[in-house]
Amino acid sequence: MSGLVLVGAGTMGVNIAALALGHGLPVTLVDLDTAILDRAATGIRTALRHGQLMGALPADTPVATARTTTDLTSVAGAEVVIEAVTENAECKAKLLAEVAGLVSPGTPLVSNTSGIPIDELAGAVPRPEDVIGTHFMNPTYLIGTTEVVRGPRTSEPTLRAVTVLLARMGRRSVVVNDSPGFVTSRLLHPMINDAARLVQAGTATVEQVDELMRGCLGHPTGPLRTADLIGLDNLADALRVLADRTGETRYAPCELLLAKVADGHHGRKSGRGFYDYGKVLS
Structure with missing residues (x-):
């Protein structure tokens, strides 16, 4: 598999890129901000x-080899495009519409999301x-299973191409049907929210x-x-x-x-979240 293009060079874009590169798959990483690409x-x-x-x-x-660029037209000719931009439905939908106009019909358009319904996008x-x-x-390169969400209109060839790509990246795919939050976020994120509420109420400390x-x-x-690893901003959005x-x-995300x-x-990426990590981690 070649021709993997990732759009969005934030935390998840970096993680997915590292996973692919470490398994020998070349990546083109696209972001509008050159400073973000440099950090990536x-x-x-x-x-x-x-x-x-x-x-x-x-x-x-x-x-x-990874190639970085600010030119979105670099998606043309891609075999698979994965968008990993901010967890905002309007932003993701707008980007997918732009990418769809640049790639060949039948090119899988993958939204990396923790809970936005796929059919909505x-x-x-x-x-x-x-x-x-x-x-x-997160961290993608350490976790061996990936949740794959098939929308009601997702085709068999699209599903097959993505699961083959994931297998090449050493990941086991678990394919689920479309729903807000899918399976993992629907179970994990409310638990984290309730844990934060317990701290907020003074029932227990973070460590306890x-x-x-x-x-x-x-x-x-x-x-x-775990919330610090996800990113508290990403968690609140999800x-x-x-x-x-x-x-x-x-x-609804709790006040704390x-x-x-x-x-x-925002957690580990900012150096402080529920725990203090002493410095911003690259």
């Missing part, structure tokens, strides 16, 4: 080193059968919540440390999607989470 190049190198040290990337596969393009969703977890979830219920990291699309107010986002405490 550093982030990809860091992710590759980490993945290699953890034994999560194949040691016998040469790392492929597919309605913005002339060939909705080309649109499919993925929900890569995570310690109980790890020690008593077997959660590998604890929900609030919870708003759930609340808006389901009409259930329990999904919103306050941290407003203060710029």
